[in-house]
Amino acid sequence: xxxxxxxxxxxxxLLFALATDRQHRARLGQALPARRRTLLRGGAWAxxxxxxxxxxxxxxxxxxxxxxxxxxxxxxxxxxxxxxxLLPDRSGGR
Amino acid sequence: MxxxxxxxxxxxxxxxxxxxxxxxxxVFVAGTAxxxxxxxxxxxxxxxxxxxxxxxxxxxxxAFLARRAPDAxxxxxxxxxxxxxxxxxxxxxxxxxxxxxxxxETLATIDGNGQPVVARETRGGDFFYRFHFDLQYLPVIWSxxxxxxxxxxxxxxxxxxxxxxKKIFRDFFTFRGGRGQRSWLDGHNAAAVLGLPFHLMITxxxxxxxxxMLMPWAAVANYRDPSALFTALFPQxxxxxxxxxxxxxxxxxxxxxxxxxxxxxxxxxxxVASPGDAVARVTLSRSGHGTLSSYTPSLSYxxxxxxxxxxxxxxxxAVLTAGSMIGLHAGRFADAPLRWLxxxxxxxGSVMVASGLVLWTVKRREKLADPARPHxxxxxxxxxxxxxxxxxxxxxxGFLWANRxxxxxxxxxxxxxxxxxxxxxxxxxxxxxxxxxxxxxxxQLGLAAALLLALPVYDALATRxxxxxxxAAGDWTLAGVDLTLLAFGLGFGWAxxxxxxxxxxxxxxxxxxxxxA
Numbered sequence: 001x002x003x004x005x006x007x008x009x010x011x012x013x014l015l016f017a018l019a020t021d022r023q024h025r026a027r028l029g030q031a032l033p034a035r036r037r038t039l040l041r042g043g044a045w046a047x048x049x050x051x052x053x054x055x056x057x058x059x060x061x062x063x064x065x066x067x068x069x070x071x072x073x074x075x076x077x078x079x080x081x082x083x084x085x086l087l088p089d090r091s092g093g094r
Numbered sequence: 095m096x097x098x099x100x101x102x103x104x105x106x107x108x109x110x111x112x113x114x115x116x117x118x119x120x121v122f123v124a125g126t127a128x129x130x131x132x133x134x135x136x137x138x139x140x141x142x143x144x145x146x147x148x149x150x151x152x153x154x155x156x157a158f159l160a161r162r163a164p165d166a167x168x169x170x171x172x173x174x175x176x177x178x179x180x181x182x183x184x185x186x187x188x189x190x191x192x193x194x195x196x197x198x199e200t201l202a203t204i205d206g207n208g209q210p211v212v213a214r215e216t217r218g219g220d221f222f223y224r225f226h227f228d229l230q231y232l233p234v235i236w237s238x239x240x241x242x243x244x245x246x247x248x249x250x251x252x253x254x255x256x257x258x259x260k261k262i263f264r265d266f267f268t269f270r271g272g273r274g275q276r277s278w279l280d281g282h283n284a285a286a287v288l289g290l291p292f293h294l295m296i297t298x299x300x301x302x303x304x305x306x307m308l309m310p311w312a313a314v315a316n317y318r319d320p321s322a323l324f325t326a327l328f329p330q331x332x333x334x335x336x337x338x339x340x341x342x343x344x345x346x347x348x349x350x351x352x353x354x355x356x357x358x359x360x361x362x363x364x365x366v367a368s369p370g371d372a373v374a375r376v377t378l379s380r381s382g383h384g385t386l387s388s389y390t391p392s393l394s395y396x397x398x399x400x401x402x403x404x405x406x407x408x409x410x411x412a413v414l415t416a417g418s419m420i421g422l423h424a425g426r427f428a429d430a431p432l433r434w435l436x437x438x439x440x441x442x443g444s445v446m447v448a449s450g451l452v453l454w455t456v457k458r459r460e461k462l463a464d465p466a467r468p469h470x471x472x473x474x475x476x477x478x479x480x481x482x483x484x485x486x487x488x489x490x491x492g493f494l495w496a497n498r499x500x501x502x503x504x505x506x507x508x509x510x511x512x513x514x515x516x517x518x519x520x521x522x523x524x525x526x527x528x529x530x531x532x533x534x535x536x537x538q539l540g541l542a543a544a545l546l547l548a549l550p551v552y553d554a555l556a557t558r559x560x561x562x563x564x565x566a567a568g569d570w571t572l573a574g575v576d577l578t579l580l581a582f583g584l585g586f587g588w589a590x591x592x593x594x595x596x597x598x599x600x601x602x603x604x605x606x607x608x609x610x611a
Contacts, residue, residue: 002431013267016266016267017266017267020264020266020267022264022267022268023267059429059432062386063386063427063428063432066386066422066428066432067431067432067435069291069292070292070432070435070436070439071435072291073288073289073291073292073435073439073442074435074438076266076288077288077289077438077442079267080267080269080284080288083267084267084268084269084271
C-alpha cells in the first residue's frame, strides 16, 4: 500500500510537470496544446486525491494525512530527479 | 506585487538566512539524525543483545529494583520496545539509603535477557537529540533562546523566500546544471520548494516546543505559580505518604498488560511510588509511538491490589493542539516508512540551508573587485561555510568513531565522546581558515566520505554487529544504520570529487561584456 501511495504521488507530479510548456517540450519534443494541458492537470489533481485515500488506508485516519503530505513531497522530489537527471531533453535547445 | 516589496523581501530573505544559517544548519543536521535516535542508541552499544521480549526485560527491571532499592521513594522504569537497546531504571533513594548519591549510582541498565549489564558509557543518538535544542557547553536556557531566536529567523527566511521566488510554480521542476550561480539557485529553490510543507511545519512546531519560554505572557498572566501550570498541563494522581506497613508489590507486567489494553497503545514509562509499602502507587504512561500528541495520558494503580485508582482526564483542545504540534515535530509516532520520509525531508532541509549559505558567496564572487583578495566579510562567510557545512557532519562522524575507539572502561566516557567531537570540529574549522577554500572543501568532504565508508568496515571486523551479521540476523535497524552510513559516504565522496573537478566559469565582467559586444 505504501509503495502504491508513492507511485501515485510520483505520477501526479510527473503529470503536473508535463502540463507545463517547458517540461512538455523537453520530455515529449512538442508544444503543449491547451486541451492536453487541461487533461494533464486534471489527471494530476485526480492522482493527488487518490493518493490521499491510499495514505489513509496505509496509515489510518490520524497519521494518514501526515503520510499523504510526506508522500507528495517524496513524489515531487522523485519527479524532479527523474525529469532533470534521468530523462533525455528532446526540446533540441528550444 | 511591486518590485520594491519583492526586493525588500529578497534582502530580508538573504540576511535572515545568512546571519543564523550556521546555527540553523547544525540544528537541522543534528535534529535529522535524531529521527534515528533509538537506532543510533542501539548502534552505540553493540555489546547489548537485541530485545526480543519487552515483558521479560520489565520482569528483570522489577526484580533488580526489588533487590537493589527496596526502600526507595520512587522507581522510574522505561518499558523497552523492540527498537530499544535496553531497559533503563533509576530510583530516588529512600530514608535508609545514603543521601546525596550521584545519579550514576541510582541508575541501571537491564538487557534483553532481564539481567543488569555494564555496557559502554555513551549518549548515542540521545546526544544528537538533546544537542539540536540544548546545544553544548552553554547553560540550557541560553541555548534554547539561541535556538528559538534562530528558528524565528528561519520562519522569516522561509516566508520571505516564498515571496521572493517569482516563478515558484513555473520553476518547480527546473534544474539548469553547469551554470554556476543559476544552478546553485535552482538547487536551493528545489530543496526549499519540494520540501516546503515540511520546512514550514518543522520550523513552526519547533517554536511551539519552546512556546512557554519564548512567549510566557499567557502562562504568567494565568498562573502565578509555574508548578500550577505544570499540574494543569500534566495532571497526576494525588501523592500518598509512605505508611511504613510492608506489602508485596503487584506484578508490573500484569499492570502493563491492563494499561496497554485500556490505552490501545504501548506503555513507555512506569513510575512506582513507595514500592514495597501498603500504599504503593504505580503510574503507567502511554508511549508517544502510537499517538500524534506528545502529551500522553497516564493510569495510576494501587501497587498492592492492582486496582485502577485514577486515569488522566481527557486533554483539552489547547493541550491536544500543542501536544499534536510537538508530536508532529518529533515524529515519534512514525513507523519505519514514515520515519524515512521524515529523515529525507530533514536531509532536504539541511541541503536547503547549506545551499543558501553557499549561494551567498557564489552570488557575490562575481561582483568582487579582486577575486584573489576578497574583502574580510566574504572570506569569513566562505570559511565558516566550509567549517560548518562540511566540518560539522564530519565531526558528527568523529563522534561515532569516538564511540568505537575510546577505551570501554574509561571514566567519563560519554562526555569524552562529545568532547572528542567538538575538538575534531574545532580542528576542521581551523583547517577551513588555513587552507585555500577549494582545497579545504575537497579535503573535508573527502575526509567525511572516508570516515563514513570505513565505519561499517570497522564494525564488521571489530564487533559482532557488523553488516553481514546484522543482515543475516534480519536486524534491519542496525543494518540500516550501517547502510545509511555507506550511502552518505558515497554522497560525500561524490561531492568531494565534483568540487575537485569543478572548473570555475569565467567572470562576466562589464568590460568583457563590452568587448564581446
